[in-house]
Amino acid sequence: MGMIIEGATGDWEVVIGLEVHAQVTTASKLFSGASAAYGAAPNSQVSFIDAAMPGMLPVINGHAVEQAVRTGLGLKAQINKYSVFDRKNYFYADLPQGYQISQYLQPIVGKGVITIDLKNGETREIGITRLHLEQDAGKSLHDQHPNQTFVDLNRSGVPLMEIVSEPDMRSPEEAAAYVKKLRSILRYLGTCDGNMEEGSMRADVNVSVRRIGEGYGTRCEMKNINSIRFMQQAIIYEANRQVDILESGGTVDQETRLYDPDKGETRSMRSKEEAHDYRYFPDPDLLPLEFDDAFIERIRAELPELPDDKKARFINELGLSAYDAGVLVAEKEVADYFEAVAAGRDAKLAANWVIGELFGQLNRTGKDLAESPVGAAALGELIDLIKDGTISNRIAKEVFEEMFETGKAAKAIVEEKGLKQVSDSGAIEAAIDAVIAANPDKVAEYRSGKDKLFGFFMGQVMKETQGKANPGVVTDVLKAKLNG
16 A cells, blocks of 8 residues: 655655644633634634733643543553643744643653554554644734734634654555544544544644665655645655655755645745754643543543444444445444434345435535435335335335435325335236236247246336336246246
8 A cells, every 4th residue: 555656766665654633622722711612703712821911820621631531542542640731932923922832751642553444445553652732823814914914812722632643654545544534533532523624633744755674764744734635645745856856866854844735736844843942841830730540441431432343343243344334434423324224124225225325315415414304214214115015125216316305204205106016916916917918929938948038027017017016026926927
């Protein structure tokens, strides 16, 4: 799955590590009581603490701490019962304190692992280095005025989890699979909504290249990428840029770069700062964060079933294919919908209807699952009508389209349109007799050994009954009559 770049002097391997900033799902900010909700008017959710007024002291948001521990447990990671908040000092217009409160040498969560799902059905494990809590900065707006920058501090102090991976990814596809899986886990846990468009999940992407089998090359970091597609494009551009430099005898500078999606290229922002440039030191206003095993165990006991466990259960207990199970667990809402449809029913049939018909209609109309006019209970009722022979599979597809268009129940549509499948053998027999009488030559051919004609007779009987005859009954009666 690795991305290999063929250079003039040989092949190069791409090495990728990600730092994902995930906004913690909490009502208020990390160190103040101001709202952390998205979309409010500029500077309407700013407390004195967020604006760094003199003498204001931060107070830790306990729920944000729980959410970080919950995420660590979901990433099968080491939870550190003792962690420290540090000041990371730098000057920027939208950072009113002149420092960011973050965690450096002693983060709240240590090493963990994520299993990523690749296109060919394979899985790979990607290491997590750490997860730490930090506050977000404000936002500089450059498009509000021709020659002035406006600052919106609503985001200042919003709690973030920075989730750092090991440099274990080897292609843009693996990086995309990692972000998708991480986002899925965070949503299952309810610790981040993963909405990249709103900026509640952003990725810093580290890329380097090396000769296969050699040590790591010099990496460049691309900041704040907020779409999986842009991330993949940025990796491809940046890896090729580095190979071109190395092939022509140059050296790659370690630096921070910006990806410009309009031009499809990366540009240098600044040379990469090392940790000492930030003058990290423990924040004197905040005590170290300490908690006990009971705190961790209480959170562990509340963990939901996560995507990998759910996928395994769908395969082992419900008999689904690995592909179908993977599709159904990728989003928590889809998994919940499917389970409601499948409860007490044939799980494979339920999966086919959700993945085939439902997804098909949602894609066609550009709706997401929450907007589906057909709820799980309504789809379940339709499947029951197929199972008990009331309608055929073919008619069920027509009924489903009507359900999707009108929001009506399956039973109502079947009654209204007279779509009930005919299982009455008397009525079916009459139709078969009519077809046999109308095709004496074909009957003779069939009886002389042309078995393939059975399909022709089936088709004619279904036509005669407007597709409403129960195919099982037709097959039995037709065989008896033709062989009679």
